[in-house]
Amino acid sequence: MYQKKEKFDPSKKLNVMKIDMAKLEWYKKHCKGQGNGYYDCFKKAISTADQDAVQWQKNLRNYWSDMVEEAEMKPQTEAAAFRIRWLYAGTNYRRMVEPLDIAEYYANGRRKDYVAKGRSRHYEVLEKWLEADKKEKGDSNSNNRKNVELILTIDSCFWARVEEALILCGELESFKEKEEAKGKLLEFENYVYESLKKYEVSPEIFLKESSYMSWWNKYKGMADNSGGLANFMRNPLHFDQYTKGNFSFP
Secondary structure: OHHHHHHOOHHHHHHHHHHHHHHHHHHHHHHHHOOOOHHHHHHHOOOHHHHHHHHHHHHHHHHHHHHHHHHHHOOHHHHHHHHHHHHHHHHHHHHHHHHHHHHHHHOOOOOOOHHHHOOOHHHHHHHHHHHHHHHHHOOOOOOOOOOOOOOOOOOOOHHHHHHHHHHHHHHHHOOOOHHHHHHHHHHHHHHHHHHHHOOOOOHHHHOOOOHHHHHHHHHOOOOOOOOHHHHHHOOOHHHHHHHOOOOOOO
């Protein structure tokens, strides 16, 4: 334990990690300026900026993995204080970086079920810290609507759910496990709509080349198109209204 403490001091490295987070914020804006979200840009990995983002992602992931391990080595009281101190930074990191891990996981098109098979344990721990804090203080996302254009999607596994929905659309097209796939796609449809209603999803999902829009363009011909999500997606003007926090969901 002494050697571990000597090896890793979170406070000393924090400023370096803040710089890498700022670089990823720049990358996110850069990708949006190219007409695409940073998730899909990172997944395709075709530009120099995408390659640079890989290093920032790795630096941050290594740092926070060590942070979580450090917290779990502490006695319960110290661990609780540690969690509170780093909660905001850890949550922001998870929502920014985990989508990049998901992009890597699905990039070659041969993997499935990131949440069960590919998710790093430190993300799960950081999420549990946040849930525990919500129970103590009460859950409120009242500012999301006002700042929706700037938020990171609240569910850091959102893109994994999109990828699984795309896989399910493929199963429907090839008539594999059709009824089960239909049920899971309906669950995903409801999940997206409920997340949108709470303004918990970044408007980047509506960019033309995003994986989410790829899913929707496949799914809309298979769905009954009478649900809340279909009514929302039918009119592109709704995307702008959502981005400005002005759309009133029924």
